[in-house]
Amino acid sequence: MEFLQYIIDLGTAVMLPLVIFVIALLFGVKIGKAFYSAISIGIGFIGIGIIVDFMNAQIGPAAQAMAENFGLTLTVIDLGWPGMSPITWASSIALVAIPIAVLVNIVMLVLKMTRVVNVDIWNVWHMTFTGAIAYVATGNYWIGILGVIVHAMIAYKFGDWFCYDTDEYFGLEGIAVPHGTSAYMAPIAVIVDTIIEKIPGLNNINLDHEKIEKRLGVFGQPVVVALFLGLIIGILAGYDVKNILQLAIKVAAVISLLPKVIKPVMEGLLPISEVVKAKLQARFKGADFLIGLDPAILLGDPVVVSAGLIFIPLTIIIALIVPGNEVMPFGDLATIGFFIAMGVAVHKGNLFRTLISGIVIMFMTIWIANQSIGLTTKLAETTGTLSDSASRVAALDQGGSPVTYIFTQLFNMTNLIGFVIIGIIYAIGLYLTWTRYKKMEKENVA
Template structure:
């Protein structure tokens, strides 16, 4: 067990995603009979793409996040739960004593589902195993049973792979990269947003094309990535009390990020297209054309500027909600850039910016109340593992808590709450509806090719 834990920690903490994922893709490419030189170049380019996108996301999160945090301070509200964001949750999750067991569990379930044709997704995004660990910890604490924690994590793994299957064609369309998908827990917010989205489609305003390209045609220069970024950055700077000079600097920083995101995203296509073609050819020859998606982390979608426009526009909404919602105990800070809704909304709406922003508004209370509910348990994990020091009278949480609906229902259902069991069955019904709806949509994509 100690050896396994050492290996897992080395892969995830020492190597990191920018080394581990390309190395894994190199092995896969060679198994698919690619020439070593071609496979090596593709894998190295993938590492460059991950590194470049990581730098750019950190740059965006830093500049925009600091401005949003400054805006939060202007409220003068003091809430007891400190927002540690997803990095804080990831670090304390890996400190859980049973964390390393989720690594082989994730791989094992994926392999079994591939063998028995229950998924088309091969998930190589091992960094986000921490998300399954976090679920296991929360369910274990609330139910009082570690075994239920592992059962809950297993359910999450299966649902993520299924989500990877149904969103694969949309990921291909949005990124231009064949044979990839995003089997990330972050996409499962689409389960509860889907019924709302179906209603929005019936409203003429929300049913018109509203992606970045459509906006450029309608509003000219104001639809340009750089101009949209500059306007949003400047307004956010003013709201954060940066003054004119600071706001102009933030405008240029936002414009820079919005311009560079699509450029960096092209490296993913350059790296993955040859590997995807090799996998497709291998499967066609040996498995009667069996289709396989390579599951990667969500940053392969970060080149879509609709994602960043929607998430920045909804920052003030999240802050206002935090102030006015009764019973909320979390002030958005480190997690104020709400990626937890926007990735699922991007895929669900086919990059319709109007519907994405609407989903960000209506889902804000769900995230804040989820963060409030789980704050005592997150604080307990931090204190027990020594991963963070939380002073008496304070708590640590995550304002844009991923999957608050799923984690709350599973945690309370495994505690024997009958209502939660019924609601979780209903949640699975909504998931089934989403699957059927996306499969129908995917058929229209195939017919249009």
């Protein structure tokens, strides 16, 4: 257990290359090729981490200044995934969560319940969070373990159900994204897309990247769009001219650099994934497998980045209208792209539809995060990670997860109306997602 904790503490940029390296050797990849690929993947994730940290450093203060300018008096701070993931890893469920998640993956592969081979061990913290919160809510350790299992099963199925989106829109052949907010919020985008398709007029509106560029020329280029969005954020934050201009160019730099830092990940992964899939296909009689990776690889898409930037001020506005909201969006603001990335693919890059589904997603996320304040605070207390015993904490990422909320409410009913509403909406989303996948599967076979 101490060894697992040590590996976890290395962080995703070290842990993931180690996992990839070991898997590559087990599947017969030559040591030199495996070593080089692992280093490339590590370099890519270091680059992603640098850019995300840079975004947080620039956007975080601007978001806080915006909240002050809007006169928000929300008292519970969103810690975001940077704050909630270490709290989750400090829980008593954490050390058994990784072997459980791996075992669930193996069992599902053997039973042909999934095609996803998950190598992103770091993001098992999402599954762990469900288990940890359920344990805190019920006091029953085995219900906590069941939470890890259920979340893992759902996550791997999301990897299957959205594999054509990952391939056809993002161009990531053979890759799945079964983790994080991108996966579990995508069914909401499917609901919105289904509804819009049935509304005359709205179903013809298409603001995609190519059309925006064509109509606006150089002003439609992603970097230029990001520059103007940075200017708007700086103005809303009440910055002076100097800081507005500096923020704008830094935001433009982010959208320019993200695709470049993601490239080493794919260069390192593809040679190994081909060997792993070939061996697995031979073992499982031609089955086509998918390599499960972190949703960070989706952040280089220009529509994802543009929508993510738009949702920084928009999420703060949404926080004002959520009934009874106490949560101040903060820790996750700079990485809203995670919440809507797979939705962008569902909408085939249509920014108009992405904004509509994103509003629904963030409204639901903030509302659920409010319902989870007591449990996320208790989790922080039990792990000894709450610095101020009088404070309360929340997290949009995972704390606002419908998967965790529905599972926990099953065993610890605190809001029957909320449970029924969220449960029905999410059940519809899962059904539509499944039927959509089956339709896409038939089209690809044909």
